[in-house]
Amino acid sequence: METPRKTTIAAVIPTFILCYFFWILLTGSFAAQELIVGAVVSILVAWFSARWFVHERPFGFFGKRLFILIWYCIGIFPWELLKANWDVAKRALSPGKLNINPGIVRVPVDVPTEYGKTMLANSITLTPGTITVDIDERDGQVWYYIHWIDVQETEPVAAGEAIKGRMEKWVRRIWQ
DSSP states (O other): OOOOOOOOHHHHHHHHHHHHHHHHHHHOOOOHHHHHHHHHHHHHHHHHHHHHHOOSOTTTTTTHHHHHHHHIIIIIHHHHHHHHHHHHHHHHHOGGGOOOBOEEEEEEEOOOSHHHHHHHHHHHHHSTTEEEEEEEEETTEEEEEEEESBOOOOSHHHHHHHHHTTHHHHHHHHTO
16 A cells, blocks of 8 residues: 655645636636635645645646646647537437447557546647547556447547547646
8 A cells, every 4th residue: 555645845836726726717716705715625625635636846846747738628628629529519419320330449658647647648638539448558558448439430549530639739838
């Protein structure tokens, strides 16, 4: 059994900053009472969760990687989501010629960190028509098993390119 990490101030501070940023983003309010409650909640969440979120280089995420993440969240992922929604909507709105070929495909993944692997798997699952069913890590290679609404390609690399689109490249940039 792995010994639990200790909570350090170096881990709490960046976790607090991210929690507080999301608090403000979600509430959309700069009223004093909202900011105070947000600070209290954020510091409590950061104190209890920092040991699981920050493993090394606590402030390494702030800088270029943060801007890449923001671009991914407002540009890359929404575009991939829109394309997948359009594809599924076309299939659903033409029931007479419901053109689907569901199946599970195995695709290789090249993302170095656990955070990156999780982010990519969640991004794939959030796009309509695909669900990441399992992650297999053997012999230094990571494979995702993905249920795909319309299996167009069974060769792993080609199927991966069709499913992952540009998401893997950008997730790798964020979590390198």
